[in-house]
Amino acid sequence: MGILRDRKAFCVFLLPGLLFYILAVFYPIEESIRLSFMEWGGIGARKFVGLENYIHMFRDPVFYTAFVNNLIYLVIVVSMQLIIGLIFAVLLTYMTKHVALIKTLYYVPCIITTVAVTQLFRSMYATEPTGLINQIINVFGIRSISWLTNIKTVLAAVSLPEGWRFAGMYMVIFYAALISLDKEVMEAARVDGATDWQLLIKIKLPMIRQIILLTLTMCLTGALRGFDIPFLLTNGGPGNVSELMSTYMYKKAFSSNQYGYGSTLSVFIIIESILVVALLRAVMSEEKTLVKKKQHAGGQ
Amino acid sequence: MAKKKIGKIVFLIVICLFLAVQLYPVLWLFLASIKPTTELSAAPFALPKSPTLANYIKIFSDGKILGYMWNSFKITAVSIVLIVFLSATAGFAISKFRFKLTGRIYAFFTFGIMIPVQITLIPLFIFYSRMHILNTSFSLILPQVGFALPLSVMLFVSFYSFIPNELIESAIVDGCSPYRTFISIVFPLAKNTVITVASMHSIFIWNDFIFANTFISEQAAKTVALGLKDYVGAFGNVDWGATYAAIAVSILPPMIVYFALNKWVAEGMTAGAVKG
Numbered sequence: 001m002g003i004l005r006d007r008k009a010f011c012v013f014l015l016p017g018l019l020f021y022i023l024a025v026f027y028p029i030e031e032s033i034r035l036s037f038m039e040w041g042g043i044g045a046r047k048f049v050g051l052e053n054y055i056h057m058f059r060d061p062v063f064y065t066a067f068v069n070n071l072i073y074l075v076i077v078v079s080m081q082l083i084i085g086l087i088f089a090v091l092l093t094y095m096t097k098h099v100a101l102i103k104t105l106y107y108v109p110c111i112i113t114t115v116a117v118t119q120l121f122r123s124m125y126a127t128e129p130t131g132l133i134n135q136i137i138n139v140f141g142i143r144s145i146s147w148l149t150n151i152k153t154v155l156a157a158v159s160l161p162e163g164w165r166f167a168g169m170y171m172v173i174f175y176a177a178l179i180s181l182d183k184e185v186m187e188a189a190r191v192d193g194a195t196d197w198q199l200l201i202k203i204k205l206p207m208i209r210q211i212i213l214l215t216l217t218m219c220l221t222g223a224l225r226g227f228d229i230p231f232l233l234t235n236g237g238p239g240n241v242s243e244l245m246s247t248y249m250y251k252k253a254f255s256s257n258q259y260g261y262g263s264t265l266s267v268f269i270i271i272e273s274i275l276v277v278a279l280l281r282a283v284m285s286e287e288k289t290l291v292k293k294k295q296h297a298g299g300q
Numbered sequence: 301m302a303k304k305k306i307g308k309i310v311f312l313i314v315i316c317l318f319l320a321v322q323l324y325p326v327l328w329l330f331l332a333s334i335k336p337t338t339e340l341s342a343a344p345f346a347l348p349k350s351p352t353l354a355n356y357i358k359i360f361s362d363g364k365i366l367g368y369m370w371n372s373f374k375i376t377a378v379s380i381v382l383i384v385f386l387s388a389t390a391g392f393a394i395s396k397f398r399f400k401l402t403g404r405i406y407a408f409f410t411f412g413i414m415i416p417v418q419i420t421l422i423p424l425f426i427f428y429s430r431m432h433i434l435n436t437s438f439s440l441i442l443p444q445v446g447f448a449l450p451l452s453v454m455l456f457v458s459f460y461s462f463i464p465n466e467l468i469e470s471a472i473v474d475g476c477s478p479y480r481t482f483i484s485i486v487f488p489l490a491k492n493t494v495i496t497v498a499s500m501h502s503i504f505i506w507n508d509f510i511f512a513n514t515f516i517s518e519q520a521a522k523t524v525a526l527g528l529k530d531y532v533g534a535f536g537n538v539d540w541g542a543t544y545a546a547i548a549v550s551i552l553p554p555m556i557v558y559f560a561l562n563k564w565v566a567e568g569m570t571a572g573a574v575k576g
Contacts, residue, residue, distance in 0.1 A: 002395055004478055009397075009478035014389070014405065018405065020382075021409065021412065021450075023446065024449075025420070025446045027423065028423035029415065031422075091314060094311065102315065106318075106319065107565075108322065108323060108555075109322055111503050112551050112554070113525045113528070113551060114507065114525070116551050119544075120328075120329060123332075124325070164321075167322070169569060225416035225417065227418055227510055259426065267419075
């Protein structure tokens with residue numbers, strides 16, 4: 001809590017940022033909700049259609065495809081980012097030299113524009129000339145696969161780059177959490193004969209639980225809004241096989257000019273994101289009270 | 301002892317392998333960009349045998365890429381100034397003024413972190429086309445700044461919480477106005493936060509694809525990320541060399557910012573996760 005009480009100065013400091021934020025973020029949300037009850041093709045009058053767009057959405061088979069795809073995309077991206085990030089963060093804690101350099105280099109993929117990432121992966125997935133991934137599987141005697149047109153592989157192929165891009169970033173976050181742990185606890189456990197593995201599973205990971213949950217929030221909301229790479233690599237194709245919620249929304253609005261229905265899909269994405277975050281926050285606050293109770297019990 | 305040594309070697313190999321996976325694509329991109337086209341199609345993943353700058357000369361001779369980069373630069377620079385100014389002041393209001401509302405307003409700002417950027421595309425597109433401001437820098441700056449504010453405000457608020465209230469109080473007692481206090485005492489102290497916010501968002505904004513792809517259609521207004529896509533189209537599957545050169549040039553500025561300021565960039569991105 002601050003100390004200044006000058007009401008006019010408060011407004012002068014707060015209002016420019018607040019107004020900008022409302023105009024750029026909340027005006028669009030309000031408009032999306034309004035449009036989601038309308039039918040509008042971009043020209044002419046908007047027609048109020050009540051819940052028709054929502055009913056249409058729940059009857060739209062592509063919506064369900066996109067929703068399920070988005071879940072699979074989410075599972076692939078989140079598990080890549082968290083598991084790879086965590087494993088390498090743990091490994092890195094055993095390093096003594098060059099840690100800063102390695103951290104810096106692991107980060108590089110997430111500062112490159114998605115357009116470049118997409119081009120990189122497009123050439124790695126390529127069959128003609130044989131891309132890197134096909135060259136590798138050829139070595140093992142497997143024939144080249146056209147990853148981006150094969151309906152069995154395409155969804156994984158559009159998810160992989162996003163997982164790859166941020167794995168290093170999550171590693172840096174976990175590493176920071178791991179090295180900030182209280183060293184005395186580790187020493188005590190070691191004296192009691194705990195192995196490195198026990199130390200990791202029973203002490204270190206439970207101790208960074210909060211951070212893991214927080215990064216999970218970031219990962220999940222990031223994956224729910226996944227757009228650039230799938231859009232650029234396949235644009236949901238072939239057919240709708242790799243369609244995600246956001247690419248479908250984009251298509252409906254900007255290719256088919258169904259701004260009303262597109263907005264309905266937008267509203268669904270917003271609700272989805274808010275629900276996920278709310279759920280995780282509930283889990284986290286429960287954890288916090290649990291920890292507090294335990295500490296309290298321990299103190300007595 | 302021998303067992304421990306083997307363990308250590310395996311460990312180093314694993315670390316380096318992951319490093320290779322993370323970096324190889326980027327290194328390969330630079331290598332591919334100095335290969336002649338014939339070599340690219342014959343042996344795309346080998347080291348270049350006869351390195352050439354022809355691809356770079358090609359992309360610079362038509363001058364398009366410089367125009368794209370200039371557009372991206374303009375948008376990034378204006379956005380960064382606005383982001384720093386708006387979040388430093390709003391953060392100050394939230395953190396150092398004693399009003400009941402501040403907690404609520406802070407929660408309102410942090411709420412924005414959950415909102416996916418795509419949902420603004422339809423409403424803003426309609427708004428811009430009605431105002432006839434599609435294809436302007438402003439059309440990109442508005443959402444870029446708006447969506448950067450939640451995290452930036454958070455970073456500033458968390459920094460200001462380390463500035464003791466007594467410092468501000470004594471400045472006020474000495475006759476400083478709140479504005480003076482902010483400009484000559486608080487803001488200069490926030491130098492690190494300013495660098496974090498500016499460097500991190502300059503990378504994000506430079507790299508933006510989705511807003512540019514939606515609001516920009518005129519050739520003259522295209523940004524780098526968009527121009528890159530255009531390049532790929534223009535050269536088709538034939539001239540990958542030029543495409544890679546264009547990509548290499550366009551990712552250079554964020555790389556420079558990152559390697560020069562990586563401590564601050566990493567801090568900002570990490571804070572996003574830990575405080576979100």
